[in-house]
Amino acid sequence: MTAMVKAEGVHKSFGAAHILKGIDLEVAKGEVFCLIGPSGSGKSTFLRCINHLEQVSAGRLYVDGELVGYRQKGDKLYELKDSEVALKRRDIGMVFQRFNLFPHMTAMENVMEAPVQVRGESRAVARERAISLLDRVGLSDKAKNYPSQLSGGQQQRVAIARALAMEPKLMLFDEPTSALDPELVGDVLDVMRGLAEDGMTMIVVTHEMGFAREVGDALVFMDDGVVVESGHPRDVLTNPQHDRTKSFLSKVL
Numbered sequence: 259m260t261a262m263v264k265a266e267g268v269h270k271s272f273g274a275a276h277i278l279k280g281i282d283l284e285v286a287k288g289e290v291f292c293l294i295g296p297s298g299s300g301k302s303t304f305l306r307c308i309n310h311l312e313q314v315s316a317g318r319l320y321v322d323g324e325l326v327g328y329r330q331k332g333d334k335l336y337e338l339k340d341s342e343v344a345l346k347r348r349d350i351g352m353v354f355q356r357f358n359l360f361p362h363m364t365a366m367e368n369v370m371e372a373p374v375q376v377r378g379e380s381r382a383v384a385r386e387r388a389i390s391l392l393d394r395v396g397l398s399d400k401a402k403n404y405p406s407q408l409s410g411g412q413q414q415r416v417a418i419a420r421a422l423a424m425e426p427k428l429m430l431f432d433e434p435t436s437a438l439d440p441e442l443v444g445d446v447l448d449v450m451r452g453l454a455e456d457g458m459t460m461i462v463v464t465h466e467m468g469f470a471r472e473v474g475d476a477l478v479f480m481d482d483g484v485v486v487e488s489g490h491p492r493d494v495l496t497n498p499q500h501d502r503t504k505s506f507l508s509k510v511l
């Protein structure tokens with residue numbers, strides 16, 4: 259079966275700064291793939307490459323069998339047009355540390371926005387889906403609330419519903435609970451756990467090692483732009499093989 263994400267020797271530089279130094283990994287369909295590592299190791303940059311927000315400098319990156327940002331004809335690569343990139347980005351949902359909801363729209367309107375504006379869906383259809391998505395993230399009763407009237411955890415769950423509204427085949431989470439008060443983290447993780455149970459392919463950058471251990475199918479430890487160690491979360495977390503992994507885990511566990 260085609261991998262949902264496949265990275266082959268992916269490099270990324272910003273000017274002279276070499277950030278990703280040859281990432282090889284594969285994320286299977288339906289898998290919860292956790293990415294951990296110290297700040298500055300390139301985790302967000304890697305997610306942004308998957309989501310076509312950054313172009314890789316070298317190597318190959320495929321999402322669902324298709325090269326990110328390029329079309330291959332024979333053995334030549336052609337850069338995709340912005341409109342083609344935008345079309346592909348629709349298949350990938352992204353949830354950031356900061357929720358980035360539209361402040362002047364209710365929870366419901368936030369969830370309806372992209373299907374209506376980007377996909378040209380009717381408001382009736384978009385509303386039906388938004389109702390069911392808000393229910394799925396446990397916020398049926400908050401549909402008419404504005405972001406300022408919601409807790410951080412509730413806002414983050416609206417952000418997840420908003421990403422799901424475009425019916426993505428892949429969800430990227432970039433430290434989705436890092437900005438939350440500790441007592442609000444659990445509800446967000448529960449929503450992510452539910453998504454995983456429903457078979458969503460997810461790449462999750464997180465410091466929540468409990469989540470990684472219980473929900474993750476695979477875990478990669480990244481440091482300084484390389485994959486240091488990977489395996490089943492339970493194995494890597496309880497029996498790390500490399501000193502860098504051990505040192506990192508001793509600080510976060």
Ligand SMILES: Nc1ncnc2c1ncn2[C@@H]1O[C@H](COP(=O)(O)OP(=O)(O)O)[C@@H](O)[C@H]1O
Binds near residue numbers: 301
């Ligand atoms: N657009 C950019 N221009 C220049 N440097 C960047 C850019 N984005 C990220 N970086 C640098 O790349 C490195 C890795 O960043 P990042 O991917 O955010 O790491 P992580 O998410 O693991 O904390 C950092 O040193 C950061 O300053």
Ligand SMILES: [Mg+2]
Binds near residue numbers: 301302303432
């Ligand atoms: Mg980051």
